[in-house]
Amino acid sequence: MIDSHTHLFIAGYLALSKMAKAGYNGVIQCAFIPVRPTGSSTFKDLFNWIVYAEEERCGKVGLKSYPAIGIHPRCMPLSEYERCLSTVEEYLGLEKVRALGEVGLEEGSERETRLLVDQLKMAIKLDKPAIIHTPRRNKKEVTRKLVNLLKSVGISEDRVVIDHVNEEVIELIRNEGFFVGLTIQPGKLTVKRAIRIIGELDKERILVNSDVGRDESDPLAIYKLFKRLASRKIVYDNPRKFFNLS
Numbered sequence: 001m002i003d004s005h006t007h008l009f010i011a012g013y014l015a016l017s018k019m020a021k022a023g024y025n026g027v028i029q030c031a032f033i034p035v036r037p038t039g040s041s042t043f044k045d046l047f048n049w050i051v052y053a054e055e056e057r058c059g060k061v062g063l064k065s066y067p068a069i070g071i072h073p074r075c076m077p078l079s080e081y082e083r084c085l086s087t088v089e090e091y092l093g094l095e096k097v098r099a100l101g102e103v104g105l106e107e108g109s110e111r112e113t114r115l116l117v118d119q120l121k122m123a124i125k126l127d128k129p130a131i132i133h134t135p136r137r138n139k140k141e142v143t144r145k146l147v148n149l150l151k152s153v154g155i156s157e158d159r160v161v162i163d164h165v166n167e168e169v170i171e172l173i174r175n176e177g178f179f180v181g182l183t184i185q186p187g188k189l190t191v192k193r194a195i196r197i198i199g200e201l202d203k204e205r206i207l208v209n210s211d212v213g214r215d216e217s218d219p220l221a222i223y224k225l226f227k228r229l230a231s232r233k234i235v236y237d238n239p240r241k242f243f244n245l246s
């Protein structure tokens with residue numbers, strides 16, 4: 001099993017050891033910091049933490065940590081915008097870094113849109129897939145905006161997962177060809193609801209995740225889904241293919 005969207009680096013050792021014991025192969029770890037960063041050095045330290053320190057910590061319990069690097073819309077830097085972007089580009093270019101993420105829109109403002117477009121252009125240039133956050137609030141409206149933006153930037157549908165999809169927006173994106181990211185977490189989806197949504201979709205285009213990090217979540221969400229659904233494709237083959245994992 002591979003959890004396709006986590007922030008395990010800000011979860012404690014208990015979550016990590018639970019996942020290792022349940023037989024997970026690996027986790028995608030997305031960049032996020034719960035405060036507005038003052039500048040580029042914050043991102044440099046954050047990315048070093050995710051890329052190197054987590055590789056070592058997870059390795060000790062036999063779990064592969066695959067980093068995703070990017071600036072989340074809630075992590076808009078307070079200064080040094082251009083230098084922050086250069087830092088993203090520097091780390092995104094590393095072979096170890098498997099994706100741009102987590103990026104996206106929270107409110108859909110001008111500033112957020114610019115930040116997202118600037119980063120998507122990097123992903124296209126460096127040929128990395130992108131993990132796109134959708135918000136809880138105004139989900140439909142912001143997701144519609146996101147889909148239009150992704151199309152106008154010209155990133156391939158094969159390289160994008162639109163994450164935290166629920167019943168409200170599934171219609172909107174199911175025919176667009178992007179990967180559908182389903183997050184099983186309190187406040188987002190239950191295993192039961194995720195299975196209901198999966199039933200209507202092309203199995204090739206689904207990624208599932210727990211979003212485990214600092215908020216309430218279940219590190220074993222994917223394991224629980226797999227026990228009910230028994231689809232190796234969804235919990236293992238799809239993330240391996242999408243993130244080009246070895």
Ligand SMILES: [Zn+2]
Pocket residue numbers: 005006007030102211
């Ligand atoms: Zn997340």
